Amino acid sequence: MLIVGVVLTVALFLVPSRTAGNVEQLGYSQLKSDIAAGQVTSVAIGPDGNISGTLTNGTGFTSSYPLGLQDPQFAQLLDQHNVQVTTQPARTSISSVLLNLLPLAIVVGLFLWVGRASRRQLSGLGGIGRSRGKVFDTERPGTTFADVAGYEGAKREVTEVVDFLKQPDRYRRAGAVGPKGVLMVGPPGTGKTLLARAVAGEAGVPFISVTGSSFVEMFVGVGAARVRDLFADARRRAPSIVFIDEIDAIGQRRGGQLVSNDERDQTLNQMLAEMDGFDPATGVVVIAATNRPEVLDPALLRPGRFDRQVVIPLPAQRERRAILAVHSGGKPLGPDVDLGVVARGTPGFSGADLANLVNEAAIFAVRAGRQVIEAVDFAEAWDRLLLGHRDSSNALLPDEKRAVAVHEGGHALVAALSEHGDPVAKVTILPAGQALGVTQQLPIDERHLQSAGYLKDSLAIRMGGRVAEQIVLGETSTGAADDLAGATDLATRMVREFGMSPTLGPVGFGSRNPTYLGGEEVRSRPYAEATQRVIDEEVATLLRDAERRATATLTDHRHELDRLTELLLERETVNGAEVDEILGRIPGQPSPVAAVDHTTTRS
Structure with a gap:
C-alpha cells in the first residue's frame, strides 16, 4: 500500500501540468512544421526541455525537446518566423507540491491507522501476561475493622499482619519474622472478603486485590506470567499486601485429577516460587481466601508460604446479634424488635444471610405501607428466606x-x-x-x-x-x-x-x-x-x-x-x-x- 502511494506521487511529479483552457499536445516534428507554416505565435522553453506556447488560433500547446538532440535549426526557425520566445524559470509552486504529495500523505496516514488498530488488537496478547490486580494505593476502601462485627480472634490475627507492615522494626528487634501469608477459610458469606477490605482500610500500605480466576486463561504460560507481574508490582510498592480471593481456582492439589491441567500447574508452581522466594525485608504479605481448603495443594499450605490459617466460621449467637446491629444501623426499628431474639432464630446464618434478612424485613415493612421495621417483618423475612414465597392462591383442601x-x-x-x-x-x-x-x-x-x-x-x-x-x-x-x-x-x-x-x-x-x-466429599467407601x-x-x-x-x-x-x-x-x-x-x-x-x-x- 505504501509503495502504491509512492508510485502515484512520483507520477504526479513527472506528468507535466496543463494550463487552463484547451491545450494540445504536439510532437517535436509537428511543432517544427507548425512553426514553418506560421501557425505558432509564442513559445516558452523550460530548463528541463518542456516547451509550451500558443498557436495563432489561440489554442495552447505543449511539447518537449528531445533529450540529447542538438538542433541549431530550431532556434533559426523560431527567428525566421518571428515567434516570440521566452524561457520558463525552474520553479514549482507550493500548492502544486502539496497537491502532488497528497496521495502519499493519505496512503501513509491510512497505513499508520491500520498499524495502530492492529497494535490495539494485539495489545490483549501483548499484555495478556500482565497482572489484573486492582491496586488500592492512594484511594483505599472505606471499610474498617469497626464494620466487621464479631470475629475478634480473626481480626486479631490479621491486625498483627497489618501492624508488622506498619512497624517492622518492633518485630525485628525481638527477632520475630512477619508472616508471609495468611489463608482465611470458612463457609461462603462469612465475611472473608469483607475482612480483607477492612485490612485495606486499616493498613497504611498499598493493597493489591485480585481473584484466582483472573490467572486462568486459554493460553499456556499466561497464568505464570501474571503471577510474576503481580508479585513484581507488589515488590515495587513494598511494603504492600496482596489479596487473592478464591485461591482454590489456581491452588488445587496437583496430581489429583485424571486429566492434568498444565496451565494451572504452571501457575501454581510460579505462585509457590514467588512466595518461597520472598525476602522478609521486602514487606510483602499475601492474604488469600477460600471456602474449599480441602482441595488446596499441601505445598501451598506449608509454613513459609501461608504461615497462618484463620478460620472464619458461621457466626455464633452473640456474633449474629452484633452483625444484625451493624446491618440495622440507620434503619428505623420498632420498639417490639429484639435483635437478640432474631439472633436466636437464625442459627446457621452467615453474615451475608443476616444482611439479606434485614433487607427483606425492610422490604416487608415497605410492602405493608410502613416506614418502621417491626418484629412481624423479621418473622415474615425469616419465612421467606428459609421456606420460600408464601402463595395465598395455593390454598389447602x-x-x-x-x-x-x-x-x-x-x-x-x-x-x-x-x-x-x-x-x-x-x-x-x-x-x-x-x-x-x-x-x-x-x-x-x-x-x-x-x-x-x-x-x-x-x-x-x-x-x-x-x-x-x-x-x-x-x-x-x-x-x-x-x-x-x-x-x-x-x-x-x-x-x-x-x-x-x-x-x-x-x-x-x-x-x-x-x-x-455442603454435601459430602466424593470418596471411595x-x-x-x-x-x-x-x-x-x-x-x-x-x-x-x-x-x-x-x-x-x-x-x-x-x-x-x-x-x-x-x-x-x-x-x-x-x-x-x-x-x-x-x-x-x-x-x-x-x-x-x-x-x-x-x-x-x-x-
Missing part, C-alpha cells in the same frame, strides 16, 4: 389442612416434651415454598457440642409428625418425606461418623477435611460390605426407637394433641407460649423428664 395441622402438632408436642429438645417458638400451617407447615424451635444457648441424648431427641421430633398422622388419621402421608430423609441422614452420621452405635463400636468413617460448601450391612441395621434401629418414643409421647398426650390441632385450624399460627399453656405448664419451664419414654428396645 380442608382434609389437607387438617392433616398438616395434625402433623405439625405432633412435631411441636414431641419437641416441647423432649428433655433435650430446643424450645418451640412457633407452629404454623401456612404453606410457604415447598413446606406446607413449619414448627420452629429456638435454642436458648448456642451449642458447640451435641450429645447423644440431644440427637436422639432430634430423631424423635422428626418422627413426631408422621406418628401423629398415624395416631389421629389412621394413616401416614407424603408430607413426612422430608422428615424421614433428614432423620435417616442424622442417624447415618450418628452411626458412621459419631461412633454412637454399641454394635459397630467406637469407629468413625467421616471425612477429616472440612467441607464448607473405606469399609467392607459387611460393615455397610451393620450400619444399615443400626440406622434402622435408631429410627425405629425414635418412632416408638414419639408414639409413646403422643399417645400419652393425645388430648393435648387434639387441642393443638384445633387451635392451629382456627388461628393457623400458634406461638410457643400457647403450646406450653396447652401442656399446662409455665412458658419456658423445662420439660418433664417422665413425660418421655427414654427406654431403648431392639428388634
Whole structure:
C-alpha cells in the first residue's frame, strides 16, 4: 500500500501540468512544421526541455525537446518566423507540491491507522501476561475493622499482619519474622472478603486485590506470567499486601485429577516460587481466601508460604446479634424488635444471610405501607428466606389442612416434651415454598457440642409428625418425606461418623477435611460390605426407637394433641407460649423428664 502511494506521487511529479483552457499536445516534428507554416505565435522553453506556447488560433500547446538532440535549426526557425520566445524559470509552486504529495500523505496516514488498530488488537496478547490486580494505593476502601462485627480472634490475627507492615522494626528487634501469608477459610458469606477490605482500610500500605480466576486463561504460560507481574508490582510498592480471593481456582492439589491441567500447574508452581522466594525485608504479605481448603495443594499450605490459617466460621449467637446491629444501623426499628431474639432464630446464618434478612424485613415493612421495621417483618423475612414465597392462591383442601395441622402438632408436642429438645417458638400451617407447615424451635444457648441424648431427641421430633398422622388419621402421608430423609441422614452420621452405635463400636468413617460448601466429599467407601450391612441395621434401629418414643409421647398426650390441632385450624399460627399453656405448664419451664419414654428396645 505504501509503495502504491509512492508510485502515484512520483507520477504526479513527472506528468507535466496543463494550463487552463484547451491545450494540445504536439510532437517535436509537428511543432517544427507548425512553426514553418506560421501557425505558432509564442513559445516558452523550460530548463528541463518542456516547451509550451500558443498557436495563432489561440489554442495552447505543449511539447518537449528531445533529450540529447542538438538542433541549431530550431532556434533559426523560431527567428525566421518571428515567434516570440521566452524561457520558463525552474520553479514549482507550493500548492502544486502539496497537491502532488497528497496521495502519499493519505496512503501513509491510512497505513499508520491500520498499524495502530492492529497494535490495539494485539495489545490483549501483548499484555495478556500482565497482572489484573486492582491496586488500592492512594484511594483505599472505606471499610474498617469497626464494620466487621464479631470475629475478634480473626481480626486479631490479621491486625498483627497489618501492624508488622506498619512497624517492622518492633518485630525485628525481638527477632520475630512477619508472616508471609495468611489463608482465611470458612463457609461462603462469612465475611472473608469483607475482612480483607477492612485490612485495606486499616493498613497504611498499598493493597493489591485480585481473584484466582483472573490467572486462568486459554493460553499456556499466561497464568505464570501474571503471577510474576503481580508479585513484581507488589515488590515495587513494598511494603504492600496482596489479596487473592478464591485461591482454590489456581491452588488445587496437583496430581489429583485424571486429566492434568498444565496451565494451572504452571501457575501454581510460579505462585509457590514467588512466595518461597520472598525476602522478609521486602514487606510483602499475601492474604488469600477460600471456602474449599480441602482441595488446596499441601505445598501451598506449608509454613513459609501461608504461615497462618484463620478460620472464619458461621457466626455464633452473640456474633449474629452484633452483625444484625451493624446491618440495622440507620434503619428505623420498632420498639417490639429484639435483635437478640432474631439472633436466636437464625442459627446457621452467615453474615451475608443476616444482611439479606434485614433487607427483606425492610422490604416487608415497605410492602405493608410502613416506614418502621417491626418484629412481624423479621418473622415474615425469616419465612421467606428459609421456606420460600408464601402463595395465598395455593390454598389447602380442608382434609389437607387438617392433616398438616395434625402433623405439625405432633412435631411441636414431641419437641416441647423432649428433655433435650430446643424450645418451640412457633407452629404454623401456612404453606410457604415447598413446606406446607413449619414448627420452629429456638435454642436458648448456642451449642458447640451435641450429645447423644440431644440427637436422639432430634430423631424423635422428626418422627413426631408422621406418628401423629398415624395416631389421629389412621394413616401416614407424603408430607413426612422430608422428615424421614433428614432423620435417616442424622442417624447415618450418628452411626458412621459419631461412633454412637454399641454394635459397630467406637469407629468413625467421616471425612477429616472440612467441607464448607455442603454435601459430602466424593470418596471411595473405606469399609467392607459387611460393615455397610451393620450400619444399615443400626440406622434402622435408631429410627425405629425414635418412632416408638414419639408414639409413646403422643399417645400419652393425645388430648393435648387434639387441642393443638384445633387451635392451629382456627388461628393457623400458634406461638410457643400457647403450646406450653396447652401442656399446662409455665412458658419456658423445662420439660418433664417422665413425660418421655427414654427406654431403648431392639428388634
